[in-house]
Amino acid sequence: DAGITQSPRYKITETGRQVTLMCHQTWSHSYMFWYRQDLGHGLRLIYYSAAADITDKGEVPDGYVVSRSKTENFPLTLESATRSQTSVYFCASSEEGRADTQYFGPGTRLTVL
Amino acid sequence: TQLLEQSPQFLSIQEGENLTVYCNSSSVFSSLQWYRQEPGEGPVLLVTVVTGGEVKKLKRLTFQFGDARKDSSLHITAAQPGDTGLYLCAGRILVGNEKLTFGTGTRLTIIP
Numbered sequence: 001d002a003g004i005t006q007s008p009r010y011k012i013t014e015t016g017r018q019v020t021l022m023c024h025q026t027w028s029h030s031y032m033f034w035y036r037q038d039l040g041h042g043l044r045l046i047y048y049s050a051a052a053d054i055t056d057k058g059e060v061p062d063g064y065v066v067s068r069s070k071t072e073n074f075p076l077t078l079e080s081a082t083r084s085q086t087s088v089y090f091c092a093s094s095e096e097g098r099a100d101t102q103y104f105g106p107g108t109r110l111t112v113l
Numbered sequence: 114t115q116l117l118e119q120s121p122q123f124l125s126i127q128e129g130e131n132l133t134v135y136c137n138s139s140s141v142f143s144s145l146q147w148y149r150q151e152p153g154e155g156p157v158l159l160v161t162v163v164t165g166g167e168v169k170k171l172k173r174l175t176f177q178f179g180d181a182r183k184d185s186s187l188h189i190t191a192a193q194p195g196d197t198g199l200y201l202c203a204g205r206i207l208v209g210n211e212k213l214t215f216g217t218g219t220r221l222t223i224i225p
Binding site for chain 2: 031033035040041042043044045048050058090092094096099100101102103104105106107
């Protein structure tokens with residue numbers, strides 16, 4: 001099915017391990033975004049990308065790394081996971097000039113022990 | 114500091130009642146969106162408002178953008194159990210800035 005997908009949907013890891021969350025969209029949208037959702041904070045932007053090979057920091061980028069070698073993929077890597085990174089992570093995409101309309105993936109629930 | 118404050122944080126009402134959810138800020142937004150999120154899923158866009166004073170209706174849901182473009186409200190008439198979910202407002206401060214700022218959300222429960 002066309003759309004935006006995330007994998008894995010659930011992940012449990014240990015402190016200090018590297019974890020990569022995947023995001024794939026089939027619309028060829030220019031913009032892609034990574035958010036984390038925590039109780040009391042709502043959705044907070046981690047990183048975003050305007051196009052392949054163009055990325056920029058959001059509100060809470062520390063401890064995360066992104067890349068975008070292809071338009072359709074936008075992986076998020078936690079280089080050395082910490083307990084404070086336990087959260088639900090959402091990927092979203094939008095057409096250029098249409099930031100008002102973001103399409104979200106189903107989310108990845110990450111637990112860092 | 115939260116740029117967008119939503120109230121109430123939690124709301125539980127009986128089926129058939131009316132309700133209003135608020136989204137407030139001290140900042141001016143070029144546009145404001147409302148999303149609904151159900152458990153285990155990502156947010157889904159309900160509406161975008163762009164003009165101060167604008168009112169949009171989506172069946173039993175009425176969305177209003179404040180005249181000064183600093184606040185918005187969502188009114189639901191005759192709430193139904195299917196309206197249960199987390200309602201998020203989000204705003205774009207600058208035209209040309211593709212980033213959205215999200216509020217903390219209102220968790221709505223409609224009791225049959």
